[in-house]
Amino acid sequence: MLIRSTTADDLGIFIDTLHTAFGQFPQTPLDAGGRWWSALEMDRALLALTPQTQPVGTAAAYSFELTLPGQNVVPVSGVSAVSVVPTHRRQGVLTALMRHQLTQLRARGDFLAVLLASEAPIYGRFGYGPATYTTELSITHQHSPLAPPRASTPEPGSIQVLRRDAAQDLIEDLYDRYRRTQPGALSRPHSWWTRQSGQPPISPAPRYIALHRNRDGEPTGYASYALEGQTLTVDEIITTDSINSTGSSTVATFTALARFVLGHDLVSTVVLKHVPPHHPLRWQLHDFRAGKVIDDTDWLWVRLLDIPRALAARGWSGDGDLVLEVQDPFLNEHARYLLSVREGNAECFPTDREADLSLDVRDLGSLYLGGTTPSTLVQAGHIHAHHPQAAARADDLFRTPGAPHCLHWF
């Protein structure tokens, strides 16, 4: 099996191989469906070829930024377009692609990689762990407008409905402001917006944008939505007031936009994709049961490539020391690290001290953004705690003010 990097000249063969693997018919990159792939960075993609040079596998990487706990924004590679054609599966092609890619990512100095997994059992063996979660809610509209708040007054603001193509610059700017404060969120490069490459509202699919302005007239968020029959589907609600610089959160803009879509006439069901974990929306309904969770799933998977750098890059809570013994079976690495947290910042170095926790690098990926607690993974039997206080001490350090959330598709 030969793995080689691609160039722009390989775009056609890359997309052909990818579509064969996914069982779809090829689309040129410029037609509507093919726009998805026009954002591919072809100098960062890989092709797997047989000794007869038949292309049988693909993998790509996008250059994104990821917001970490502490609102630290760092570069990250977004792994995508991973595929092996059906005739060559379970022969180690993916394993060879992953090994090649992880080596390349490290060589370019990356300390983190992320992906969205088509199936959950695929990527743990390569060191990725599920790190953010997202919920899809279906709300039966006529029974369940939002109840008036019992202990506060709704923020006065206004909503304007725009067509998606008239709102592109506004929503690009709002998304960018949102993602810089939301741990777990990824950047959407400008080229994705100009090429309309991605899922709605980036793609040219017809959408309305409900734009929210605060009492001073400043845009603070939007809902991207479409109406089909009597179902109104919201792709995403993006708000810039959800987490402020002190880390405290409000849902004022989200609530105003939810009230707007739930009040839409001639609609029986409102589907809200990508509601963040622990969001209060269901509590705001008149009828709690009218909000049905139709999907509650992992979204962003994280892989640490340089553990000391990755751990020092995020913000922490409290003060304390923790020794982590980390196994990385795929890269055949095993080391112990001392994590020292002081006033929200961490230093991390290899150490000989006794371990507090022993864990696989995939579990460290799951803990990294604060979406899962160490004690949960100890209880699940994935992490070994060497003494009774270890999990609680780790919980205190890894704790974040809110759940990480990602809704970018790539």
Ligand SMILES: CC(=O)SCCNC(=O)CCNC(=O)[C@H](O)C(C)(C)COP(=O)(O)OP(=O)(O)OC[C@H]1O[C@@H](n2cnc3c(N)ncnc32)[C@H](O)[C@@H]1OP(=O)(O)O
């Ligand atoms: C980030 C993204 O792009 S997500 C998109 C992933 N791509 C797809 O889902 C497209 C359809 N599927 C495929 O193209 C292929 O089946 C792939 C890429 C998932 C797997 O490729 P393969 O070359 O068959 O994987 P490979 O032979 O290296 O398998 C490695 C191991 O993973 C296991 N594995 C591979 N795919 C799966 C799966 N879908 N479910 C469970 N286990 C799997 C194999 O059994 C093997 O296990 P073993 O080491 O214990 O024997």
